[in-house]
Amino acid sequence: MLRLLSIEFHKFKYSKASKVLSFIYFVLLSAIALFSIIKFNIGPIKFHLAEMGIFNFPYIWHFNTYIAAILKFFLLLVIVSMISNEYSYKTLKQNLIDGLSKKEFILSKFYMVVAFALISTLFVFFTSLILGILYSDYNEFTIIFSDLEYLLAFFIKLVGFFSLGLFFGILVKRSAFAIGAILVWLLAENIFKGYLYWAFRNNNNTDETVNTIMQFLPLEALSNLIKEPFSKLNAIKTAAHQIGETITKSYDVEITTIAIVLTWTFIFIYSSYILLKKRDL
Amino acid sequence: METLLSLNKLNKKYGQIHAVNNLSFDIVKGNIYGILGPNGSGKSTTLGIILNVINKTSGDYTWFNNSISPIEALKKVGAIIERPNFYPDMTATQNLALICKIKGVAKSKINEKLKIVNLFERKDSNFSTFSLGMKQRLAIASALLNDPEILILDEPTNGLDPQGIHEIRQIIKTIATNGTTILLASHLLDEVEKICSHVIVIRNGKKLYSGLVNEMTASKGILELKVDTNQQKLLELLETHTAIDKVSTNNNTYVATLNKDVSAAEINQYLFNKGVILSQLIKRKPSLEQQFLDLTNNN
Numbered sequence: 286m287l288r289l290l291s292i293e294f295h296k297f298k299y300s301k302a303s304k305v306l307s308f309i310y311f312v313l314l315s316a317i318a319l320f321s322i323i324k325f326n327i328g329p330i331k332f333h334l335a336e337m338g339i340f341n342f343p344y345i346w347h348f349n350t351y352i353a354a355i356l357k358f359f360l361l362l363v364i365v366s367m368i369s370n371e372y373s374y375k376t377l378k379q380n381l382i383d384g385l386s387k388k389e390f391i392l393s394k395f396y397m398v399v400a401f402a403l404i405s406t407l408f409v410f411f412t413s414l415i416l417g418i419l420y421s422d423y424n425e426f427t428i429i430f431s432d433l434e435y436l437l438a439f440f441i442k443l444v445g446f447f448s449l450g451l452f453f454g455i456l457v458k459r460s461a462f463a464i465g466a467i468l469v470w471l472l473a474e475n476i477f478k479g480y481l482y483w484a485f486r487n488n489n490n491t492d493e494t495v496n497t498i499m500q501f502l503p504l505e506a507l508s509n510l511i512k513e514p515f516s517k518l519n520a521i522k523t524a525a526h527q528i529g530e531t532i533t534k535s536y537d538v539e540i541t542t543i544a545i546v547l548t549w550t551f552i553f554i555y556s557s558y559i560l561l562k563k564r565d566l
Numbered sequence: 567m568e569t570l571l572s573l574n575k576l577n578k579k580y581g582q583i584h585a586v587n588n589l590s591f592d593i594v595k596g597n598i599y600g601i602l603g604p605n606g607s608g609k610s611t612t613l614g615i616i617l618n619v620i621n622k623t624s625g626d627y628t629w630f631n632n633s634i635s636p637i638e639a640l641k642k643v644g645a646i647i648e649r650p651n652f653y654p655d656m657t658a659t660q661n662l663a664l665i666c667k668i669k670g671v672a673k674s675k676i677n678e679k680l681k682i683v684n685l686f687e688r689k690d691s692n693f694s695t696f697s698l699g700m701k702q703r704l705a706i707a708s709a710l711l712n713d714p715e716i717l718i719l720d721e722p723t724n725g726l727d728p729q730g731i732h733e734i735r736q737i738i739k740t741i742a743t744n745g746t747t748i749l750l751a752s753h754l755l756d757e758v759e760k761i762c763s764h765v766i767v768i769r770n771g772k773k774l775y776s777g778l779v780n781e782m783t784a785s786k787g788i789l790e791l792k793v794d795t796n797q798q799k800l801l802e803l804l805e806t807h808t809a810i811d812k813v814s815t816n817n818n819t820y821v822a823t824l825n826k827d828v829s830a831a832e833i834n835q836y837l838f839n840k841g842v843i844l845s846q847l848i849k850r851k852p853s854l855e856q857q858f859l860d861l862t863n864n865n
Contacts, residue, residue, distance in 0.1 A: 288667065288670070291667055292664065292667045292668060295660075295663065295664050295667060296653065296664065298655070299653060299655050299660050300655055301655050301657040354854060368857060374651060374652070374654065375649065375651035376651050376652065376653055378619050378647065378651060379647075379651040379652070381617070381618055381619050381640075382617045382618070382619060382640065382645045383639040383640070383641075383665050383668045383669055384637060384638075384641035384643075384668055384669050384670075385668050385710075386618075386637045387618075536830060562621075563621065565614070565618040565619070565620040565621055566614070566618065
């Protein structure tokens, strides 16, 4: 495993495009901190985002992982391009001739995926911790380290999403087309969702039925892992309450969603292997 | 004699196309083998199969008498295929370091191998700045990193200028004198004739000949004959002669392939007795090229 990781890291270290994209990614991740300085002072209206409670423990875990997950597309580009480049430079062929097995090749890419996800998670953990300590209203130890399951969900979300990228990279072999294929897939899931709404339009609980089916699709499952945190904010809740809406929604990370995402991760990695095994290079 | 690689009835089909057809041969340690065949004859496909990048349809092959798994075997093999494939953003040294990691060999070999292929001065240049000849030499260096028991080269001089071809051939000869077994695929007869001791001729995926290069060229020879008149009679006489296999015409010159040892004098006497007077008679050994064309056309 260490051998495969070191092979992969060697490839990453000397790939300019990957380094630049990853650098941008981590800069943007750190930029979450910039939310703290959003301040409006228009006469009597004072608006300071950090004081709205978004950096309160444990809410910050939810908020930051949700925002950080949006940035995962940058790393997706790195992953997809590192895989499709192996095809276009024919280095995949050379690696195999040099004695790397097809299984080891897929594993080395998967380890890279896990490593990227892990580093991102740690990065988000530390930025959030620092931001929280600076701005949170609650600083008790037990509160700080509660709700950490959002970080686990974040990690699984990245692993799942990058595995999907890995699969499409192997399948399509060209980075631009692979990204295109992922977008087409996203579109297809949404069209399917629309179709479900239409098909069950006469049901009593359309929403529920549609979501029960949709939760099994990969991209939907990925987005279900960390639910939007905005309506959980006290300020928003109060506002909603004032206009007569009560938000009763579960924001928890659900075990079933984790299981679905992990299953898809396995399917993506295993199919990548089968695909590579069957293919003549 | 130790068999390094053995192919047994190997087949590869791409739909209707039978790229490798029932191919069997053995590679014995210490020899230099050439796989000779026209473009598209299945040379690269065969090498692709034994190097684990192309899936066979049927048949099998074994490395080192099956003493180790095919993947482990490849770590004891050095191979370059068609084009040199490296990471463009890495320097020569960085590319070789990666291969050291894959093959599990010490990085200390890198400089030594770069010196063999005369790339030591350029070791810190990016691969993308290399000329084709340099890329090909780097590929040879990479194949040598693990001091392979057998070196497989697929069209190593393809696309190179005469200078580059010469350099690569010199390098191959140097490696061969150190006792490394070499398997060289080529469509250039001249190359095989110059470098190899054994040859396997394939066409349309079928083996046409395998054996020593010397024996392939050591046929009974050919006669080139010319007459000023009586062409028709000469042709008839040649075709009925028992020592002559076949006759072909080439610019008024008749080329007779012999199947027995006969001297030019005997043929001359025979034709003279029958009333045909030759204006030219040459007996010579056919070149490998001639042999190759005969083999590939007749089968």
